[in-house]
Amino acid sequence: MVMMLDRGLGQLSRIAPLPPFTTPEELLADALPLLDPPSRISVTDAAERSLRVPIAGRWGQYDRGVAPYTIEPQDISQSRRFKGVIFVGPSQSGKSQMLLSVSAHAVTCAPGPVQLIHMTKTDADAWVEEKLNPAIDNSPLLYERLGKARDDSTFSRKRFKGMRLTIGYPVANQLSSRSQRMVLLTDYDHMPQRLGPKDAPEDTPFGMALRRIKTFLSRGCVFVESTPAFPVDEDKARAANPLEPHLMPAATGGIVNLYNEGTRGRWYWQCPDCEDLFEPTYERLDYNRDLDPGEAGDNAVMVCPHCGSVLPHRHKAEMNRRASQHHGGWLHEGRVVDEVTGRRNLVRIDDAEIRNTPFASYAFNGVAAAFSSWSGLVERYETARRAFEIDGDDLDFSGVHYTEIGVPYRRPKLEDEDALTAEVLREHALPLPKAIAPSWARFVTVMVDVQGNRFEVMAMAWGAEGERAALDRFAIHQPPDDAPSAKGDDGKYRAVDPGRYAEDANVLAELADRVYPVEGADWGLKPVAVVIDFNGPKGWSDNAEKFWRKQAREGRGGRFYLSIGRSGFNQRDRVWHEAPERASGGKKARGIKLLNMAVDRLKDSVVAALGRLDTPVNAQHIPSWMGAEHVAEHLAEQRGEKGWELRKGILRNESLDHSVQALALAEHLGVNRVNWEAPPAWCLAGMLNPNAVQLDRPNDPDSARSRPDPDLPRAINFLRRR
Numbered sequence: 197m198v199m200m201l202d203r204g205l206g207q208l209s210r211i212a213p214l215p216p217f218t219t220p221e222e223l224l225a226d227a228l229p230l231l232d233p234p235s236r237i238s239v240t241d242a243a244e245r246s247l248r249v250p251i252a253g254r255w256g257q258y259d260r261g262v263a264p265y266t267i268e269p270q271d272i273s274q275s276r277r278f279k280g281v282i283f284v285g286p287s288q289s290g291k292s293q294m295l296l297s298v299s300a301h302a303v304t305c306a307p308g309p310v311q312l313i314h315m316t317k318t319d320a321d322a323w324v325e326e327k328l329n330p331a332i333d334n335s336p337l338l339y340e341r342l343g344k345a346r347d348d349s350t351f352s353r354k355r356f357k358g359m360r361l362t363i364g365y366p367v368a369n370q371l372s373s374r375s376q377r378m379v380l381l382t383d384y385d386h387m388p389q390r391l392g393p394k395d396a397p398e399d400t401p402f403g404m405a406l407r408r409i410k411t412f413l414s415r416g417c418v419f420v421e422s423t424p425a426f427p428v429d430e431d432k433a434r435a436a437n438p439l440e441p442h443l444m445p446a447a448t449g450g451i452v453n454l455y456n457e458g459t460r461g462r463w464y465w466q467c468p469d470c471e472d473l474f475e476p477t478y479e480r481l482d483y484n485r486d487l488d489p490g491e492a493g494d495n496a497v498m499v500c501p502h503c504g505s506v507l508p509h510r511h512k513a514e515m516n517r518r519a520s521q522h523h524g525g526w527l528h529e530g531r532v533v534d535e536v537t538g539r540r541n542l543v544r545i546d547d548a549e550i551r552n553t554p555f556a557s558y559a560f561n562g563v564a565a566a567f568s569s570w571s572g573l574v575e576r577y578e579t580a581r582r583a584f585e586i587d588g589d590d591l592d593f594s595g596v597h598y599t600e601i602g603v604p605y606r607r608p609k610l611e612d613e614d615a616l617t618a619e620v621l622r623e624h625a626l627p628l629p630k631a632i633a634p635s636w637a638r639f640v641t642v643m644v645d646v647q648g649n650r651f652e653v654m655a656m657a658w659g660a661e662g663e664r665a666a667l668d669r670f671a672i673h674q675p676p677d678d679a680p681s682a683k684g685d686d687g688k689y690r691a692v693d694p695g696r697y698a699e700d701a702n703v704l705a706e707l708a709d710r711v712y713p714v715e716g717a718d719w720g721l722k723p724v725a726v727v728i729d730f731n732g733p734k735g736w737s738d739n740a741e742k743f744w745r746k747q748a749r750e751g752r753g754g755r756f757y758l759s760i761g762r763s764g765f766n767q768r769d770r771v772w773h774e775a776p777e778r779a780s781g782g783k784k785a786r787g788i789k790l791l792n793m794a795v796d797r798l799k800d801s802v803v804a805a806l807g808r809l810d811t812p813v814n815a816q817h818i819p820s821w822m823g824a825e826h827v828a829e830h831l832a833e834q835r836g837e838k839g840w841e842l843r844k845g846i847l848r849n850e851s852l853d854h855s856v857q858a859l860a861l862a863e864h865l866g867v868n869r870v871n872w873e874a875p876p877a878w879c880l881a882g883m884l885n886p887n888a889v890q891l892d893r894p895n896d897p898d899s900a901r902s903r904p905d906p907d908l909p910r911a912i913n914f915l916r917r918r
Contacts, residue, residue: 242297243270243301249293262290265290281555281558308359308378308415311363313370314383315382376405379405380419424447426452441542458551462475463475464524478573485578516566586814590800621806622818633715636881642727649673649691650692653707655712657712674692704743708725724878793857801859818830
């Protein structure tokens, strides 16, 4: 223990010992390596020499043979010819590992400032903690060069001997006023595509990164990698052109458009039989599309487009290895057009005739990825495709294209989608009397759309496997008798004013008690629930909440739902029932649960259901009693890039909104989880259904008897029914 005497403080103890004495010679020896010129070895060679990676639960030496398609992109980052390297590919293909390899090369071979920009600060911190720090700790050459001072290793900065690695996130000040030799952008399509103030954005992250490397002239480089996350821009996408064989369809934003500005490299295999080159893509996988997704994936094979030779999945690693030895590999668009084929020639990256651009760009298809299997890829693709064909919701299907295959998504048109018109719907209308449920009905839902001077109401009958049809459609114009000023001096009712009078909502209470006779049966169905639009004229939200609380106090809160629409195709779910976390304008959040609806995704499903004219499964039938104007409301909107919007000249879409509310309520109740061979009670046909009511006269709701209460003695029930 070290002890000291201080005139002001007295005796001091427990003073940390001083560090060991270091001689000037030792300091000089430690600094001499910084004077070495940059080592002229490739990024891949440096990674194999200095970088350790996790392999099956242990740390082992980096091996270029695991993902050979990453060799050229990461090595070309040191080229004096290109200012940028752009890599588009699926997840779990080794893209992010290239960033570690490039960083390791900068640490051990070519010291200079390097900046890595992640999607968000949270993701950047997680990457440092889970990927970067363990890699440094388990790579002796990297750890040896890491500074040992307290602030040399933080979440935002790593100081090595002779270089600095900065970790940031995409905001304007992170990519401003700093000179960097290398800027690495990871998961580019999940970054904001414009940085700076909303009213005056400065530039894209890629554009701002290019300005950071100008000081280093030809030694500077911006490396960008990402899975695509933007759909095809139908207005800008060009048709296939032999002069641009590797052009990807223009996307609405993101890395795909950066790729198209570059050399447009694609990964090729050489067929072992005919020795011709071809690009392994998902479209060249052959499997039986009629089998179950799992079985179809197990039998998937790659077919050579030249000779038809079949390659099983077990040959994928060998084909990638051969490709890295110039039996295929990366081929880029050249500037010369072949006179025989009329196609632009394909060349290596070092060919003088390569496309004249400052960016080396690469697009890699997921079927050749080292860490994915064809069986899993096909299974996920087919599962998502079939779900899309059934319900029209393509969120999972687009996700397979982005993350599994690594290509921009172009929404396929469903069969006869263009031919779906109001006339076609009326021609295929279901013969059904108004307010009478079809014989296959299992439960009924009622939907209310709130307008400034009326309540628009629709009832819908649901059968097995998602089949449904509208039962009734009407508008409520008059307030209840006990509402304020319900009648004027002339004795006439005023119009409903939902935003002004909370009492007007009371006319909706009786909707839960209506009985809809089942066709040909002596029983009918009460609605399983009523869903009411929470949005509406000013003041309605408060009045809707008062109405729901009143029903809850009477024990009927579970029969009524308040719905609110959430726009956009990337909502967290299709339907969720919860109280809002906060209200707009800084107000206290409401204490009631709302039925949140991802309206754009649900509209996809509704339109798909309307188009299922040849099968009852998940089909929405138009009833024969429905008027032409209400039929047309189902098709009042068209699908855009950001969501569904009213067609030009169309003003009313209540039938579509009702259909969305009905589907959201049914999904919340669990219609997609029902085993129709042994359905729950609320989906039963007959008097065992808790919402079924006996009728004295078939098809006559006025003959409905009150349903027995199981909690009352049998004699009391008998008397009440009398």
